[in-house]
Amino acid sequence: MFFIDRRDAGKKLAEKLSVYRGEKIFVMAIPRGGVPIGYEISRRLQVPLDLIVPRKLPIPWSPEAGFGAVAPDGTVVLNEELLAGLGLTDREISDIAEEVLGEVRRRLRTYRGDRPFPDLSGKTVIVVDDGLASGYTMIAAVRALKKQDPKKVIVAVPVSPASAVKKLSQEADEVITLHTQPFGPFAVASFYESFPDLTDEEVMDLINESLSMARS
Structure with a gap:
């Protein structure tokens, strides 16, 4: 196990992403598991957090x-x-x-109610999840985000099999992981000490807290 929980993984991933501090960045998290990751990155880089919802x-x-x-x-x-x-x-x-x-x-x-989708034009978009498996859900997210004319799209996840990193490298401008498993059976949950299912309410609480911090 590499991480205590998703928040811990988000903090560690934020450290690796600190090189982007100061750029026009938007963090887009994939619910539900990617939201605690995105929350910590957003908080530490002091950039907006929002959602992209592929399934x-x-x-x-x-x-x-x-x-x-x-x-x-x-x-x-x-x-x-x-x-x-x-x-x-x-x-x-x-x-x-x-x-x-x-x-x-x-x-x-x-999750959004009547809140409009953010303007991503010209921004560096960091799209995050708690890990990749096959990679196809993240590919759908990246392709949809690219239609918003961002400056670039960066995929950032704590863990991934090498096969998914290879696929995403052909879609995103950059793929950042803390651990890439080269081969063998892969399960995202195995890298976390605590990996509970999240509820819609927990997702909304983190998003609302992030929005409150951005307004303050």
Whole structure:
């Protein structure tokens, strides 16, 4: 185990990101697990925190596994290699993506209310999560954020398998990790002493606290 909990990982990741202090930065966290990470980075770099809400597209008979991801603007990323062996039709893929997009937009309403999406044009965007697995959810986030015309998009996560870092390096301007596992079975939770599921209420508390600090 490398980290006590997500807040601890966020503090350590913030140290590595301190080289960007002073730039026009926006931290975009992927809920739920990425929000404590983003909160600590935002607090230490004294930059705004907001949310990007992609979600994986679950395999119907094995919903813990995914074959891609969708972002709030409808950006869909598919694991074509995996899909080739699943036998899903185009209609089934489309239906799953539409259902997941509905949940993405529900979460956005819950987390944001009527607060508008931030203007990211010309800014350095740091998109964070508590770790990568396949990397497809983060790819969906990066592709959606790039449509906002940022100066650059940086992926920052505490842990990742090398395979996901390789994929993201082709999408983001930079990928920053504290630990990259070169091979073998990988589970994000195994790097944390405490890794509880977060509730929507806990996510909203951190976002509201961050907004209060930014106004003060």
